[in-house]
Amino acid sequence: MKKRWFPVVMMGLVVAIAFTGCKTKRKRGGLNDNVGGVVGSELDIYGDPLGARPLDGSMQEFANQFMPVYFEYDSSSVGPSERVKVEEVASYMRSNPTMDIIVEGHCDERGSREYNMALGERRALAVRAYLIGLGIDGGRIQTKSYGEENPASMTHDEDGWAQNRRSEFVLFY
Amino acid sequence: MIGKMTRYVFGLLLVTGLSAVHAQVRVTKSAGEKSTIDLSGLEVTGAGGQLFYQTLERDLLRSGWFTPVRGAGEFRILGSATADGRDVKAEVRVYRTGDQRSMMGKAYREQVANADRLAHRAADDIVEALTGHKGMASTRLAMVGTLSGKKEVYLSDADGGHMLQLTRDNSVSIAPKWGPLGDKLIYTSFLKKFPDVYLIDVASGSRDRIANYPGLNTGADISPNGQDVALILSKDGNPELYVKNLASGQLTRLTRSVRAAEASPSWSPDGSQIVYVSDQSGRPQLYTISRSGGQPRRLTTRGTENVSPDWGANGKIAYAGKFGPQYQICVIDPRTGEINQITRESADYEDPSWAPDGRHIAATRTQNYRSSIYILDTMGDRPVPLMRFEIKGDWFSPAWSPK
Structure with missing residues (x-):
C-alpha cells in the first residue's frame, strides 16, 4: 500500500522542491560570507524569513541520523565545539538534495515553559543560520521548538540539563 | 457534552x-x-x-x-x-x-x-x-496535565471538582488561555507535528487552527473584546510579538528585536496594551507595548528574571519573579510600579492566572520536580491545593476562567 504511493509522492515532492527553489530569493545573498565557520553577529543570523512548511502529515521523517548540537545555559549560540556537527549535516544535505531537514530546538526544564518555547526556537534558528552560512538553501530547513517539553534526559541535575539544551536534526522528504 | x-x-x-x-x-x-x-x-x-x-x-x-x-x-x-x-x-x-x-x-x-x-x-x-466583592466558587480552571502520559488540556471547577479531559491530541499541549466570555480556550498544540495555535469551543469541543506559520506559533492570548489574538511567531526569522485579527486574519507585528526572544503576551483589561516577556536586556523581563506597536516600556527592573505575566481585570499584573534559584509569584501595579510578593516558600511558584474575584491567583507549585496547581490569596491566606485529593501526574499552566 505504502510502496505504491511512493513514486507518486516522490514525483510530487521533486516538482514542489523545484518550484520552491525557483521562488527562493536570498535577499542578502544568504550568509555565505560565514562559510569560514564563524557565524556573524546575531543581527545577521535572525530576521531571515522562514520558508513555507511541508504539508501536514505528508512527510517521511528520519530522526537520530546526526549528533545533537548542545548549548550553554540560557544561550542560543552555536559554540565552537558544536560546529563540526552542523558541518556534517550540511555536507549530507549537499550530497542528498532531495532531503530536507527540521532543526529542533530544546531547553532544560528551568525557566518558564512559554519563554523556553521562544528560546528553543532561537536555538533552532541559530543552527539554521549556520547551515545557510554553509551554503544550504534556507527553504530546505524548517525549525521546530519543543521548549522544555521533550527532554532527552529525565535527571534533574547539571548533566541532565546539559543534555537537554540541544538542537536535534530530523531529515524528511 | x-x-x-x-x-x-x-x-x-x-x-x-x-x-x-x-x-x-x-x-x-x-x-x-x-x-x-x-x-x-x-x-x-x-x-x-x-x-x-x-x-x-x-x-x-x-x-x-x-x-x-x-x-x-x-x-x-x-x-x-x-x-x-x-x-x-x-x-x-x-x-x-x-x-x-x-x-x-x-x-x-x-x-x-x-x-x-x-x-x-x-x-x-x-x-x-x-x-460587595465577586466570588470565584462557580468559575472554572483550564490546565495542562500529564495523567494520560501526554500533555493534554483539562478543565475543573474552582474547587478542583468535575475534572475532565478536554483535548486528546496525544502530543504536547501548552499554555491554555480563556477567551473573554469563558466559552473558548486558545492554546498551543503539536497535534500536526509543529507548534500551532488552536482555538477550542469548550461546549462543543470543535476547534480552529488559527496560526500555523513556518516556525514557532505560541503564547496566544485573546483580547478583551474577543476580536484579536496576541501571539508569538518566528515566521520572519525570530520570535516576535504579533496581533492577529480573528475575523480578517490580518497580522500586525509589534516588536522588532532580532537580538531577543519575546514570549507570554497578556492583554490589559481595556485592550489598549499588552504586557509580555523579552530578553533584550540579556535576561527575561516584563515589558508593555501599545496594541498598535511603537516603543516598548520596560516594566520590571529588579531580579534576574521576571516571566509569565497575567494582566488581571483589576489592572494589576501577576507574574513569576526569580529569587535566588526559585520562582515566586508577585503582583505589580503598572501605574505605580509597586510590587507585592505573594509567595515566600521553599517551592517554585510559576504561571500565575488571576481569578475573576481579583483576589485569588492560580499558579503552578513545583517541589522536588513534581508540579500541581495551588490557589494563592493576595490578601494573606495560605496557598491551598486546587485538588482535594492527589491525581496521578503533573499539573501546571492553570488558566482561570473570566466568569
Whole structure:
C-alpha cells in the first residue's frame, strides 16, 4: 500500500522542491560570507524569513541520523565545539538534495515553559543560520521548538540539563 | 457534552421575591480580617443535601472573606437543602446576627450529582451580598496535565471538582488561555507535528487552527473584546510579538528585536496594551507595548528574571519573579510600579492566572520536580491545593476562567 504511493509522492515532492527553489530569493545573498565557520553577529543570523512548511502529515521523517548540537545555559549560540556537527549535516544535505531537514530546538526544564518555547526556537534558528552560512538553501530547513517539553534526559541535575539544551536534526522528504 | 451539563446548572437557578428587601449593608473589614458565618441553621437531608452543605462551607472558607462556624457567628445562614426526586433543592437566607437584618435570600435547584455546583452559586451569591466583592466558587480552571502520559488540556471547577479531559491530541499541549466570555480556550498544540495555535469551543469541543506559520506559533492570548489574538511567531526569522485579527486574519507585528526572544503576551483589561516577556536586556523581563506597536516600556527592573505575566481585570499584573534559584509569584501595579510578593516558600511558584474575584491567583507549585496547581490569596491566606485529593501526574499552566 505504502510502496505504491511512493513514486507518486516522490514525483510530487521533486516538482514542489523545484518550484520552491525557483521562488527562493536570498535577499542578502544568504550568509555565505560565514562559510569560514564563524557565524556573524546575531543581527545577521535572525530576521531571515522562514520558508513555507511541508504539508501536514505528508512527510517521511528520519530522526537520530546526526549528533545533537548542545548549548550553554540560557544561550542560543552555536559554540565552537558544536560546529563540526552542523558541518556534517550540511555536507549530507549537499550530497542528498532531495532531503530536507527540521532543526529542533530544546531547553532544560528551568525557566518558564512559554519563554523556553521562544528560546528553543532561537536555538533552532541559530543552527539554521549556520547551515545557510554553509551554503544550504534556507527553504530546505524548517525549525521546530519543543521548549522544555521533550527532554532527552529525565535527571534533574547539571548533566541532565546539559543534555537537554540541544538542537536535534530530523531529515524528511 | 460538557455544555449540556453546564447549561443545566445555570438554567435552573431561581431567585426568590425576597431579594428586593435586603439591606445594602456590607461587611467592611480590613484586609485579611474575616467574618464568622454560622451554617448550623441550614437543614440538610440526603446525599445531595450533605454535598451542598459541605461544599458551601468549604467555598465560604476558600472565598477568603469568612470563617464558617457551626454555632454563634456574625452572620447566620438559615434554610434547607433537600432531595426532590432526582434533584436537590436549596433555599438559603442570610441574616446579620446583631440586628437580625436580612442580607440575602435565594432558592436553587439542580441535579443531585451537581449539588456541589449549586453550592458554588450560593457561595458566590453570599460573598457578593455580604462583601460587595465577586466570588470565584462557580468559575472554572483550564490546565495542562500529564495523567494520560501526554500533555493534554483539562478543565475543573474552582474547587478542583468535575475534572475532565478536554483535548486528546496525544502530543504536547501548552499554555491554555480563556477567551473573554469563558466559552473558548486558545492554546498551543503539536497535534500536526509543529507548534500551532488552536482555538477550542469548550461546549462543543470543535476547534480552529488559527496560526500555523513556518516556525514557532505560541503564547496566544485573546483580547478583551474577543476580536484579536496576541501571539508569538518566528515566521520572519525570530520570535516576535504579533496581533492577529480573528475575523480578517490580518497580522500586525509589534516588536522588532532580532537580538531577543519575546514570549507570554497578556492583554490589559481595556485592550489598549499588552504586557509580555523579552530578553533584550540579556535576561527575561516584563515589558508593555501599545496594541498598535511603537516603543516598548520596560516594566520590571529588579531580579534576574521576571516571566509569565497575567494582566488581571483589576489592572494589576501577576507574574513569576526569580529569587535566588526559585520562582515566586508577585503582583505589580503598572501605574505605580509597586510590587507585592505573594509567595515566600521553599517551592517554585510559576504561571500565575488571576481569578475573576481579583483576589485569588492560580499558579503552578513545583517541589522536588513534581508540579500541581495551588490557589494563592493576595490578601494573606495560605496557598491551598486546587485538588482535594492527589491525581496521578503533573499539573501546571492553570488558566482561570473570566466568569
